[in-house]
Amino acid sequence: MDTSKRFDKGNGGCPKIQCEANIDVLCQSCASGVVTAAHRVELRATEPCLFGKGGTCCRNCNMGPCQIIEGVDQMIGICGADASTVAARNFARIVAGGASAHIDHGRGLVMAFLATAKGETPYTIKDEDKLRETALRLGIVPNGKDKNDLAIEVGTLLINEFGQQSGRLLFAGRAPKPRQELWARLGVMPRGIDREVVELMHRTHMGVDQDYRNILFQAARCSMADGWGASMIATELSDIMFGRPAPIRTKVNIGVLKEDEVNVTVHGHEPVLAEALAMAANDPEIIAEAKKVGARGINLAGVCCTGNEILMRRGLPIAGSFIQQEVVLATGAVEVMVVDVQCIMQGVSPAANRYHTELITTSERAKMAGATHIQFEEHRALDVAREILxxxxxxxxxxxxxxxxxxxxxxxxxxxxxxxxxxLGGRFRASYRPLNDNIANGRIRGVAAIVGCDNYRVFDEIHVELAKELIANDVLVVVTGCAATGVGRAGLLNPTALTMAGPGLREVLEAVGCPPVLHMGSCVDNSRILVALTEMAKIGGLGSDISDLPAIGCAPQWMSEKAVAIGQYFVTSGAAVVFGPNFPTSGSRVVTDYCMKDMQNLYGATWDVAQTPNEFANKMIDKINEKRRALGLDKKKERVLFDMAMRRELGSPGAALHDVGCHGPG
Incomplete structure (x- = not known):
């Protein structure tokens, strides 16, 4: 691979790449020879394998791999498996892989939570109110109990759910009653967190489950063990330990690196590591040591979902999303990149090694050639953080x-x-009622979630154009994960972006001073959206179940298995999901039709697929309008259609940040 070539803005040979900051950095001489994912996409001679991309390549035994073509007798597996079985198995294994990542993350959070309650870590129980609320939700009476004793009781109850073999997960009891009854009737209520992953992997072993519908039922149950199990547990306990996020101002994009400070980027998904580094970065002794070498202090910046975690709670900036991780290093201005788990490209190691930068891995689950390993342990969290700094x-x-x-x-x-x-309601009348009322009266058309990864295979930032079209059509948008970072770079997580919103949405949000796109956290925090949808259903006026709501989700640039697990638990929960630019079962029309049609009859929601921002917007707004009609809210409200001239006129909403009126509780 030729590593001598760098990006050149003017020579026409520049690989297609999202974000002006990426192009700017990679055009510089300091970036010469750095190979990023953008280079690797261009240098690959072929497109992704069509059998693998469509889910019809089977590697589940050593008689293969077998490439399957639906409807062709000669192109079935050696064992006789047809395209529907193979595509369902592969889809299910994607769900199992994605759910496993969130489940292991959740388990780690509970263990850290228990250690903290026992006084074995430098962390504390910051949000005692949420601890007591959570205890009540779990059936624990908190009255008169010491907060640490109560935390041990909560943590013990939740850690037991990972090994539980029967019954149901406690947080699934938060869902609307009609939804719980549907899950029980269909047999997709998760029994135990780890059990559902293991059973799904067993079912998809060669020669076990060979009915695509049965396989996909277990995939749905496994995804629920993620969304209503481990992910929800992780988010709730993180809030109790580190504090509930409240609106906070900060900055995103590579320009947050600082010339006169020691730049440390923390990349991955574990808030426990990031919190320790944030605590240590403010240690006067560490700051004094930084000043001795000529720096003003420590600049801690996030990458990927760890960035979203420390941004939500501490206001620390995000240097980059998934697609920017190697480019952040190509600045030559990062002293250390600290990584833990998930979404870390192996390419960061050779990129870091071209500079003075040290790449440090911190999890025994995720080591990398060319990196220094310093094992992070909660009971000595500050010592490890100080060593890294x-x-x-x-x-x-x-x-x-x-x-x-x-x-x-x-x-x-x-x-x-x-x-x-x-x-929406203040300290004494906190409620989703104003949101429901404004959806009912037509000021707000509905709610859309843009979640998931960004992806070098998708050359346009669909997240950004899609968000602009949705808010212009009075759709309130919530974002998580790297999608949130992308729309943040475009200025949409800023109250000034209200100028781009439709008149109804603008009127409502100007009253509370919020941006038209709400950042709700990292990919594990999609459970926050489940809770919000549940609350909307419980408030009333928009039906009695999540499937009744004028709400929809999408992942326009999905990359990770986690995105598929997230999408499936939303569909199983009653919220339709549009994926793009492709869907992992496209090689089997039978399985794809099941996901995109038959699931509607089961769950009241279905998958769909789109490629362009306009196609996403059309499908999402049409689905929202369908829900409005079913609720009798079908006042005529034409869709605003964007042409290229309108998009150019919108541009960026500007850099100045208006005063924000939406201050969180406390």
Whole structure:
């Protein structure tokens, strides 16, 4: 692979790449020779394998791999497996893989939570109110109990759900009653968190479950063990330990790196590590050591979903999303990149090794050649964090040729379920009633979630154009994960973006001072959206179940198995999901029709697929309008159709951040 070529803005040979900041950095001489995912996409001679992309390549035994073509007798598996069986198995294994990532994350959070309650870590139980609310929700009477004793009781109850073999998951009891009854009737109520993953992997082993419908039922149950199990547990306990997010101002994009400070980027998904680094970065002793080498202090910036975690709670900036991780290193201005688990490209290791940058892995689950490993352990969290920061300080004087771009955008983030509740009703009348009422009266058409990854295979930032079209059509948008970082770079997580919203949405949000796109956290925090949808259903006026609501989700640039698990638990919960630019069962029309048609009859929601922002917007708004008609709210409201001239006129809403009126509780 030729690594000598760098991006050149003017020579026409520049690989297609999202974000002006990426292009700016990779055009600089300091980035010469750095190979990023964008280069690797262009240098690949072929498109992805059509059999693999469509879900019809079977590797589940050593008689294969077998490439299957639906409807062709000669192109079935050696064992006789047809396209529907193979595509369902592969889809199910994607769900199992994605759910496993969130489940292991959730287990780690509970163990850290229990250690904290026992006084074995430097963390504390910050949100005692939420601890007591959670205890009550779990059937524990909190009256008069010491907060740490109560936390041990809560944590013990939740950790037991991972190994539970029968019954149902406690947080599934938060769902609307009609939804719980549907799950029980269909047999998709999760019994135990780990059990559902293991059973799904067993069913998809060669020679076990060979009915695509039965396989996909277990995939649905497995996804629920993620969304209503481990992910919800992780989010709730993170809030109790580190504090509920509330609206906070900060910045995103590579320009948040600082010339005169020690730049440490933390990349991955574990808030426990990020919190320790944030605590240590404010240690006067560490700051003094940084000043001794000529730096003003420590600049801690996030990458990927760890960035969303520390942004939501501490207001620390995000340097980059998934697609920017190697580009952040190509600035030559990062002293240390700390990584834990999930979405970390192996390409960060050779990229870091071209500079003075040290790449540090911190989880025994995720080591990498060329990196230094420092095992992170909760009971010595601050000691590990200080060691990492001291290594970064030692490297600061070695910083050579580098380039920090000007690109950064002001954002307001931190919209947890509780904060939205508070914003809409205040401390004493917190309620989703104003949201439901404004959907019913037509000021707000509905709610859309844009979630998931960004992806170098998708050359346009669909997230951004789609969000603009949705808010222009009076659809309130919530975002999580790397989608949130992308729309943040475009200025949409900013109250100034209300100028781009439709008149009804603008009128409502101007009253509370919120941006038209609400940042709700990392990919594990999609459980916050489940809770918000449940609350909307319980308030009334928009039906009695999630499937009745004028609400829909999408993942326009999905990359990770986790995105499929998330999408499936939303569909199983009654919220339709549009994926793009492709769907992992397309090689089997039978299975794809089941996902995109038959699931509607089962769950009241279905999958769909789209490719362009306009196609996504059409499908999502049509689905919202269908729900409005079913509720008798079908006042005529034409869709605003965007042409290229209108998109150019919209541009960026500007960098200035207006005063924000949406302050969270406390």
């Amino acid at each position: 001291r290594r970064a300080i030692e490297r600061y004087p070695r910083r050579g040729e580098h380039y920090i771009p000007i690109y950064q955008a002001d954002v307001v983030a931190g919209f947890s379920h509780e904060t939205i509740n508070y914003i």
